[in-house]
Amino acid sequence: MIPLECIQADITTLEVDAIVNAANTSLLGGGGVDGAIHRKAGPQLLEECRAIRNRQGGCPTGEAVITGAGRLPAKFVIHAVGPVWQGTNPKTEALLASAYRHSLELAVANHVKSIAFPNISTGIYGFPKPRAAEIAVAEVTRFLETNSSIEQVLFVCFDEENFDIYKAMLGQS
Ligand code: AR6
Numbered sequence: 001m002i003p004l005e006c007i008q009a010d011i012t013t014l015e016v017d018a019i020v021n022a023a024n025t026s027l028l029g030g031g032g033v034d035g036a037i038h039r040k041a042g043p044q045l046l047e048e049c050r051a052i053r054n055r056q057g058g059c060p061t062g063e064a065v066i067t068g069a070g071r072l073p074a075k076f077v078i079h080a081v082g083p084v085w086q087g088t089n090p091k092t093e094a095l096l097a098s099a100y101r102h103s104l105e106l107a108v109a110n111h112v113k114s115i116a117f118p119n120i121s122t123g124i125y126g127f128p129k130p131r132a133a134e135i136a137v138a139e140v141t142r143f144l145e146t147n148s149s150i151e152q153v154l155f156v157c158f159d160e161e162n163f164d165i166y167k168a169m170l171g172q173s
Helices: 032-041 043-056 090-109 129-146 160-170
Strands: 005-008 018-023 064-068 076-081 114-117 152-157
Touching (some): 018 032, 043 064, 064 090, 090 114, 129 152, 152 160
Parallel strands (some): 018 076
Antiparallel strands (some): 064 076
């Protein structure tokens, strides 16, 4: 199985096949990484999101949709909707795992070889960072055990706290 890696970076700068966006159910943009991605990608991204929203009414929590990447260096943006933290709850945790899994399923269906994830739900949605990282790493690991077409998975940390958590979890210095 490919080794999982974490880096500290602005995800909008990465030249990978797909970057994942921590979106919301409206798909119409927002703050945090979503805002950064839409600002840098330009109006084409919002247009594609709006078309998906008109077709299927947005994206449910725990699921994901895929678009082109506008002016970003990546080829695709996978818009995943994580849950809002509402206290410890197995359903909320399952929805976070599901957002990662659906993103990877879309990646495989679109022949994506390299994919970069932000730390979904750990900003505005308030998910505790250590638990979110455990769920993310466990779900991605489980997925890769049975899917060999993806060659690189990056966990892209923006804040120091997440970077320290992921480095410890993945045994990186
Ligand atoms: N590159 C990588 N990671 C980033 C960047 C960046 N440029 N900017 C922020 N982060 P958040 P959520 C990290 O709040 O919690 C939006 O309004 C940040 O440090 O972006 O899933 C959406 O529209 C944090 O660790 O997403 C939704 O309404 C992580 O990205 C809502 O926020 C996720 O933080 C989603 O909330």
